[in-house]
Structure formats: C-alpha cells, structure tokens
Amino acid sequence: MSRDSTASLSTGSGRRDFLAAASVVLSGSLAGCSGVFAAEDDQVNVAGSSTVFPVTEAISSAFSEENPTVNVSLSKTGTGGGFGNFFCAGRTDVNNASREIADAEVEQCGNNGITPLEFPIATDALTVVVNPNADWIDCLTVEQLQEIWRADGAQNWSDINEEWPDQEFELYGAATTSGTFDYFNEAVLGEEFNHTSEYYATERDRTIVQGVQGSEAAMGYFGFAYYSENPDSIKAVAIDDGDGCVEPSTETAKSGEYTPLSRPLFIYIAKESLTEPAVRDFARFYMERAATDLVSEVGYVPITEEQRDENLEKLEAAIEEVTE
Structure with missing residues (x-):
C-alpha cells in the first residue's frame, strides 16, 4: 500500500477507533452519562489517554476488588479527545493524559464550571x-x-x-x-x-x-x-x-x-466531582497505588513517595474545599 x-x-480510522474506544470500559458505559457531572454515589467515569489506560485499568481493577459496589467506567478516547469531548464537557470525572492540559482545554473546562486538578502518576x-x-x-x-x-x-x-x-x-x-x-x-x-x-x-x-x-x-x-x-x-x-x-x-x-x-504521565480530576464519595475514594486509592509496583508491572516508572505525598496533600486540600 x-x-x-x-x-x-x-x-x-481515527473516527472508527473513537467509536470503538467508547465501548471499551472496565464496567458500565460512558454513553449513559448525563447531567453536569457524571459522578453518582457509586459511579466514577474515566476517559482519555490510551497510554495512561493500562495504569488506570490496573489501579481500577484493584480498587474494584476492595470497593465492589462502585462502578468504574474506563474508556480510551485519546488525551485531547478525553478533554474536549468528555472531561471539559462535564461528562467524566477523571481524564487520563499523556501530556499537560492545554490552555484552550483549561478555558473550555472553565466555561463549563469545571476545575481540572493535575496529578503526575508515572513516567513513560x-x-x-x-x-x-x-x-x-x-x-x-x-x-x-x-x-x-x-x-x-x-x-x-x-x-x-x-x-x-x-x-x-x-x-x-x-x-x-x-x-x-x-x-x-x-x-x-x-x-x-x-x-x-x-x-x-x-x-x-x-x-x-x-x-x-x-x-x-x-x-x-x-x-x-x-x-x-x-x-x-x-x-x-x-x-x-x-x-x-x-x-x-x-x-x-x-x-x-x-x-x-x-515523559511524565498524568490524570486530571474534576475538582467538582470530589463532592462524590466514590470519586474521593477512587482518587485517594489511585494516588497511593501510583507509587507502587502496580505501575511497574504495566511497564512504567512509578511516582516517588515524595510525589505521592504531594499529590495526596493537593487532593485532600481540594476535597476539604468542596465538602465544607
């Protein structure tokens, strides 16, 4: 050829892959998301980078074993597709990202009342x-x-x-x-x-x-x-x-x-979604596990304990702000 x-x-092929990716979920489906924020008491919706996907998939599986009543929906849409079509549109709580969020995406999120919180989770x-x-x-x-x-x-x-x-x-x-x-x-x-x-x-x-x-x-x-x-x-x-x-x-x-x-890998969490207990629990679990061999086992370098502690401190401060 x-x-x-x-x-x-x-x-x-990009269009076909996007449509196919939307059906790749750990549990549940993004298609049913509605409302300003996708999170429900027992629901966490994640989209974004296919590179970060293996890390989030592994951590989500471990989380689901300990939290069987929480439904974690996980989809590959690409970093930009995740930000533009899901996260900044208020349809997901977490976006996997193999790059930092762009200024235009920050603006889009802001226009929809969403505050993206950045957390480094591995090195690729x-x-x-x-x-x-x-x-x-x-x-x-x-x-x-x-x-x-x-x-x-x-x-x-x-x-x-x-x-x-x-x-x-x-x-x-x-x-x-x-x-x-x-x-x-x-x-x-x-x-x-x-x-x-x-x-x-x-x-x-x-x-x-x-x-x-x-x-x-x-x-x-x-x-x-x-x-x-x-x-x-x-x-x-x-x-x-x-x-x-x-x-x-x-x-x-x-x-x-x-x-x-x-390169560093990230997840972004919508600050407003932290009002939901399931999202808070998932976020805390993710930050802890990102500094463990769970990340190494899928082929990336885990964050350091210092980075983990910085992530947790940032996360807890945001949780306190939205739950006061």
Missing part, C-alpha cells in the same frame, strides 16, 4: 518500534526520526541510509487527538516540522502492534507499556540524542538517559 493511500485512511519511555525482521535497524538519531515522520520527509528506508532496503515506510502512530501524538510532535519534530499525515493513525495501540508485526517495512510509536507486552514480536529502536544510542526502558526513563522521549 502506498503512503498516499495510507494517508486517506488516517481520518476515517515513549517507544519507537519496528518489525523483528528489520535486522538493518537498531538505533536512530533524532534527526533520522525527523526525516521519517515529518511531512514531505523520507519515503523509503534507503532515503535514511543507502545501505538499508529500498522499501517504502509503512507507518503507524497516534491519532491527532492523542497526547502521544502531541508529545512526539513536540519532542521529535519541534516547531520546525509538521507530522506526516501519510500514516495509519489510531488511538488503539494494539492496532499499531499488529501493524508493525505484519510488515517488515513498518514502524510505529506508542507508550512503553505496549512494547513491554510484546517484546518478542516487535523490536524497540534505541534513540541517539547526541550522546549515543539509548534503549527505552523503565530504568533509562527513570535515570533521564532516554531523551527526548521520556
């Missing part, structure tokens, strides 16, 4: 992956990544290195509603370049895994958790940011060696 034809799939090593049979590639410089992923950039592998195959790239990446897209754009392409539109765009990271598994010429990028689930069927590419090739891992993300693709 040519890159021109993959470009035509970008918008359509955003990972570039290729097919295991692509034995010519183990490491890329940031400049080479720019050439592959920028608009009007390289078309074939041989455009990057003449010793590499004269095969056209088959690219898989995050949809434009994704915080991963935003972060990759900022960290790799910067202000100088625009992200190519000639790629398979999706909010479903496992679709990227399947695409890369299926083609020797493929490349994709997503959160480290999705690579750590599939280390034998896809290959992670080391990144050279000027100091040599560094492989993505929880260790290199934690140490700061893996640049420029190490």
Whole structure:
C-alpha cells in the first residue's frame, strides 16, 4: 500500500477507533452519562489517554476488588479527545493524559464550571518500534526520526541510509487527538516540522502492534507499556540524542538517559466531582497505588513517595474545599 493511500485512511480510522474506544470500559458505559457531572454515589467515569489506560485499568481493577459496589467506567478516547469531548464537557470525572492540559482545554473546562486538578502518576519511555525482521535497524538519531515522520520527509528506508532496503515506510502512530501524538510532535519534530499525515493513525495501540508485526517495512510509536507486552514480536529502536544510542526502558526513563522521549504521565480530576464519595475514594486509592509496583508491572516508572505525598496533600486540600 502506498503512503498516499495510507494517508486517506488516517481520518476515517481515527473516527472508527473513537467509536470503538467508547465501548471499551472496565464496567458500565460512558454513553449513559448525563447531567453536569457524571459522578453518582457509586459511579466514577474515566476517559482519555490510551497510554495512561493500562495504569488506570490496573489501579481500577484493584480498587474494584476492595470497593465492589462502585462502578468504574474506563474508556480510551485519546488525551485531547478525553478533554474536549468528555472531561471539559462535564461528562467524566477523571481524564487520563499523556501530556499537560492545554490552555484552550483549561478555558473550555472553565466555561463549563469545571476545575481540572493535575496529578503526575508515572513516567513513560515513549517507544519507537519496528518489525523483528528489520535486522538493518537498531538505533536512530533524532534527526533520522525527523526525516521519517515529518511531512514531505523520507519515503523509503534507503532515503535514511543507502545501505538499508529500498522499501517504502509503512507507518503507524497516534491519532491527532492523542497526547502521544502531541508529545512526539513536540519532542521529535519541534516547531520546525509538521507530522506526516501519510500514516495509519489510531488511538488503539494494539492496532499499531499488529501493524508493525505484519510488515517488515513498518514502524510505529506508542507508550512503553505496549512494547513491554510484546517484546518478542516487535523490536524497540534505541534513540541517539547526541550522546549515543539509548534503549527505552523503565530504568533509562527513570535515570533521564532516554531523551527526548521520556515523559511524565498524568490524570486530571474534576475538582467538582470530589463532592462524590466514590470519586474521593477512587482518587485517594489511585494516588497511593501510583507509587507502587502496580505501575511497574504495566511497564512504567512509578511516582516517588515524595510525589505521592504531594499529590495526596493537593487532593485532600481540594476535597476539604468542596465538602465544607
């Protein structure tokens, strides 16, 4: 398939993936949300980043075991899609986010009477992956990544290195509603370049895994958790940011060696939703568990105990304000 034809799939696949994602819930469905705030006494609604999804899913499962009467609804909509369509529209209580909230999103929330509270919950090593049979590639410089992923950039592998195959790239990446897209754009392409539109765009990271598994010429990028689930069927590419090739891992993300693709992950909680006991309980539980091996087990770096305590202090102050 040519890159021109993959470009035509970008918008359509994003729409299909959004509709499919809305049905991916831990329990319950966002479709039934109504009113200014979605929370009920026994309901917590969460949407947003597919990158943060594995962390929230794991913590939600542990929470549900201890709180079986609380219904936690969890959906993948992308960071931007979560903010714009759900959280700032008053339809969810929590938004998973692989980037910080944008000024326009803060304004949208404010216009709807919603106060977003930011909590860092993990560190990710955003990972570039290729097919295991692509034995010519183990490491890329940031400049080479720019050439592959920028608009009007390289078309074939041989455009990057003449010793590499004269095969056209088959690219898989995050949809434009994704915080991963935003972060990759900022960290790799910067202000100088625009992200190519000639790629398979999706909010479903496992679709990227399947695409890369299926083609020797493929490349994709997503959160480290999705690579750590599939280390034998896809290959992670080391990144050279000027100091040599560094492989993505929880260790290199934690140490700061893996640049420029190490990034903080967040959840945002609507302050107004903290009037609901279920949301308060869920938020406290989340902050405690974000500093544990539960985060490590899904492939990310947990927050430190100091960060956990800062999160809890911020959370308790907000709870006190809305419950006085």
